[in-house]
Amino acid sequence: MTAPLAHPEIVRMEAIDKRFPGVHALRSVSFDLRAGEVHALMGENGAGKSTLMKCLSGVYTPDGGRILVAGQEASLPNPKAAQDLGIGIIHQELALMKDLTVAQNIWIGREPRQSFGRVDEGKLNADAAALFAQMNVSMNPTAPVEGLTIARQQMVEIAKALSHRSRVLIMDEPTAALNDAEIAELFAIIRGLKAEGVGIVYISHKMDEIRRISDRVTVMRDGGYVGTVEAATTPIETIIAMMVGRALTDETPEIPDLEHAETALEVRGIRRGKELRDVSFSLRKGEILGFAGLMGAGRTEVARAIFGADPRDAGEIIVHGRHVKIASPGDAVRAGIGYLSEDRKHFGLALGMDVRANVAMASLTRYADRLGRIDEGKLGEIAKDYIATLRIRTPSDRQEVRLLSGGNQQKVVIAKWLLRDCDILIFDEPTRGIDVGAKAEIYRLLQDLAAQGKAIIVISSELPEVLRLSHRIAVMCEGRLTGFLPGGAATTQEEIMHLATLRPTLAEAHA
Template identity: 75%
Template sequence: MRGIEKRFPGVYALRDVSFDLKPGEVHALMGENGAGKSTLMKIMSGIYPRDGGEMFVDGRPVTPEGPRAAQALGIGIIHQELSLMNDLTAAQNVLIGREPRRRFGRLDEAELNRRTAKIFASLNLDLDPRAPVGHQTIARQQLIEIAKALSYAPRVLIMDEPTAALNDAEIAELFRVITKLKADGVGVVYISHKMDEIKRIADRVTILRDGAYIDTVDAASTPLSEIIRMMVGREVTQAVPVIPDTAHQPMALEVRGLTRGREVRDVSFSLRKGEILGFAGLMGAGRTEVARIIFGADPREAGDIIVDGKPCDIRSPNDAVRAGIGYLSEDRKHFGLATDMTLRANIAMASLARFTSRTGVLDEAAMKRTAQDYIARLGIRTPSDTQEVRLLSGGNQQKVVIAKWLLRDCDILIFDEPTRGIDVGAKSEIYALLEDLAAQGRAIIVISSELPEVMRLSHRIAVMCEGRLTGILPGGAATTQETIMELATRRESALAEG
């Protein structure tokens, strides 16, 4: 790709960007959110037309006019945002448009499942081809997406944040697959914000910043600090967290004996005003399930939820919001944002009553003033408050969700994977924002699959395994990753032994 240009309304997404990929190479593409990485890859995979520049495959010029044309050229892509159909089975998603047929065009369901099972087996994936995708966790959906892309036997495979929802064992399995692809001569474009992954898997790294090409460097010999500096245009330092003493603060939230099947079993904990309580655990430990029950998104079978010392019968998100609880889902695109609506509308969405007259007319001027205030307060990077949220970077989208709940004046905020898919610079901003909210007296729960993040943010750390709370640890330097993992793998048999 040479001299690639791309413009959107109000945004110059790519300026004179070049990129090349060799057979059997993993070439990492890095940059902050909004740097242009996904846009460049969508041009490569035929999703977006380019406004300028040239693209070559095997030395000949090409212009893929759509994803199918790119697939015909041997280019496959695994999107950061999943593109699966929840009502279809895993097999129907993997082989959609290529389903085996019997006589008279009837679908051969048995052969469909057999072929998909063979694909899963080649990747060592323990997945049921017949299971509806909508019933799977985000991590399993990600693995199905990967299998779907590899089923086309691509020569070029683009992976956009492929490990965002995977645990360590699944990441190791994915890297095994990538190593096999390299040996088969497949070129892999790898987009990730996880610096340790880049060192483990990449051969070269190309850095973009603000839609412009910065440099291409050797992954093994270039320090991570130098890659980060090129990404953000400045030095990024992580401040040593200061754990405040919140023991004297009033209780904001108490959860007693929370239970829902085997997903959440007799979970009890407390949260004080001004405190950040981190939740750690492996995938499927029950952390998100606890959050969804507290927020009323899922029903509870037993247990009590106490807010500001008063029992609350929370049976729906409306009940939770009225109790002063806000929830930022791990899947912000589906459960936190209306991506085709404006930034202004998204911020006001949970508080429309305050902008609505008695006759039902929205006060657009007041909504505009409020949106601009939060844009300034949270440092949301956008051309205007009327920008569609889908055109914002991941970090800025997350800030819009935060603004929505701050406007609703929620005193208890639950952040589920707050920095998933967010670059290192935006992570620092989100961390600072959470710490500022806690300093203002808000009570915060942070659920994260990244142990350094949990340790960096949390005043205390609650660890879960198989639906149970296995321990609560102090935050900061008093706790190690090894201690957390010991509790995160302390299964029911170990608990029974004492």
């Protein structure tokens, strides 16, 4: 026997082809994975990343090509077959059963039984506890999954994959909804798995993570394979150029002088329990006000309070100089306020309807005649316009939204709110899960909207994005506004972090 290779190849995918009606999703794509490496898979929204990994995990059957696992040609007709070969996947959309406990989710369908066939809950929980111990994570196996944060749910998914003795673990955008501390924790788990020889496929749009966690990077574009490079020695610009196939020009724009601009929105003394403590600020026409802060600082709560999605204990909202009563989202929309929520899957889309209907949904009345008949032709034109500007990858405006890739679904929600003609627009994490090229497109769009006189609030957890986009930055910590900073090059990430961690004094907290 020869000595084992330093990096034995555990997976090889050769010339994989996959078509869906109207979409050639994978064109002869190759990919390989070594034991103990993190192999990042990158590409724009709709490039085919999730589809390729669904082929590897038995969710889809490729139309062409072959897959070798540990050197043997493998047939992966279903997810069970892939699991049996040690291939586990954590999907872009987490898929746990909310009503079951952590341990029940891990062993679902494989529960240890006592004689008489009853589930052996004791063993179930102990086995789950052992997995978390292996991951170095503290987790109560009997806790219901409902109520766990996304980060904790992900850990349950990882434990579930480990329970199948996975040698291959595919993570599809695992950090899209995690905060910095949670990302650090996830990376620690990933490093532990690497050390045990697990090969990890890591899909992400966050460029800064690639250097931090991955060994090699494979880039896909338009369903095709572009190339594979070493993460440590390849400049990020090179990877971006491979992804988008064009140079991205994205210089920080000038900040307009808004001193004499009319005030569009004034918020006075909004309170709700401990979540919002006396939040006051104003927003001018043409201004982009960024909201920064750590997760849980209250930024989304401010947005939801202004939008009437949550009740308030106190506080006034003044739009264009007039006090408005906002008790529901309907009131807010009538006052000209739009809100793109951070939880787009649940509040933003009708997944079974087509792109055109989703884009137009919030604005239908504008395209109806006096008898209420909708001008379908016009709607189609508008939808096609947005498909082009936002580069939504879809075979047509009649494609069902559920068939689009994750990032492209998000672009549809953005189009919906852009079309609806609000004076005041609140965007909560608008570029989460969106590729670098489309991010630049969205930044430009927000700038154009501001230049047209819209007043815009952008909530973002990515500091470079806040700095890049905002004319002014509001920072929150524990339900309070802790300060304002100028946007652009005048402010550093450190200055934002300082205000974001300026906790109220203990005395105040008890007041």
